[in-house]
Amino acid sequence: AQTVTQSQPEMSVQEAETVTLSCTYDTSESDYYLFWYKQPPSRQMILVIRQEAYKQQNATENRFSVNFQKAAKSFSLKISDSQLGDAAMYFCAYDGGATNKLIFGTGTLLAVQP
Amino acid sequence: DAMVIQNPRYQVTQFGKPVTLSCSQTLNHNVMYWYQQKSSQAPKLLFHYYDKDFNNEADTPDNFQSRRPNTSFCFLDIRSPGLGDAAMYLCATSRGKGSYNEQFFGPGTRLTVL
Numbered sequence: 001a002q003t004v005t006q007s008q009p010e011m012s013v014q015e016a017e018t019v020t021l022s023c024t025y026d027t028s029e030s031d032y033y034l035f036w037y038k039q040p041p042s043r044q045m046i047l048v049i050r051q052e053a054y055k056q057q058n059a060t061e062n063r064f065s066v067n068f069q070k071a072a073k074s075f076s077l078k079i080s081d082s083q084l085g086d087a088a089m090y091f092c093a094y095d096g097g098a099t100n101k102l103i104f105g106t107g108t109l110l111a112v113q114p
Numbered sequence: 115d116a117m118v119i120q121n122p123r124y125q126v127t128q129f130g131k132p133v134t135l136s137c138s139q140t141l142n143h144n145v146m147y148w149y150q151q152k153s154s155q156a157p158k159l160l161f162h163y164y165d166k167d168f169n170n171e172a173d174t175p176d177n178f179q180s181r182r183p184n185t186s187f188c189f190l191d192i193r194s195p196g197l198g199d200a201a202m203y204l205c206a207t208s209r210g211k212g213s214y215n216e217q218f219f220g221p222g223t224r225l226t227v228l
Contacts, residue, residue: 005154044222047216091156
């Protein structure tokens with residue numbers, strides 16, 4: 001069975017600095033998608049960034065980028081120039097096939113210090 | 115704005131008293147999902163509908179049922195809530211099956227069982 005592990009329950013970063021959130025996963029599949037979702041307090045979860053496993057190039061979305069290491073089964077999220085609005089719970093998620101079933105990690109709570 | 119709406123945002127019920135949570139969407143998406151998210155845990159998929167086709171996760175308790183009367187609405191029925199069913203319940207939608215389809219989440223309903 002596929003699993004997703006986020007080993008950092010909480011992280012803190014200073015405004016304008018860079019922070020990296022870690023995620024590892026386990027799967028025997030070769031084709032899959034990986035996601036980072038952001039869940040602000042009392043607001044809905046939104047997709048931050050998505051990576052297709054067959055693409056070697058790391059995905060980027062403005063200040064958000066990933067470091068995808070397929071062999072190591074690692075998928076970290078880098079947030080550059082952190083802003084107060086980045087404070088949220090961040091979930092790493094895996095989807096291995098046509099079912100579109102997301103398997104989530106336990107999340108990392110990110111605090112941004114002014 | 116097109117979105118996923120969940121009502122109510124907070125629901126209190128008594129032990130054993132049936133409760134229904136509601137989700138509606140204006141995205142006209144084919145797939146609707148229900149996730150359970152307990153405190154400090156990862157969201158866990160309970161079931162999903164692909165159009166009218168119902169898909170139950172193997173480990174979803176029999177206590178949980180779902181209805182999708184039309185494209186826009188989906189309901190989660192908990193027949194006899196126990197204390198262990200207290201959680202945030204997230205509804206999500208996607209245009210279709212397949213990992214490339216982004217899931218859009220509602221804000222969740224927080225269920226308290228007394």
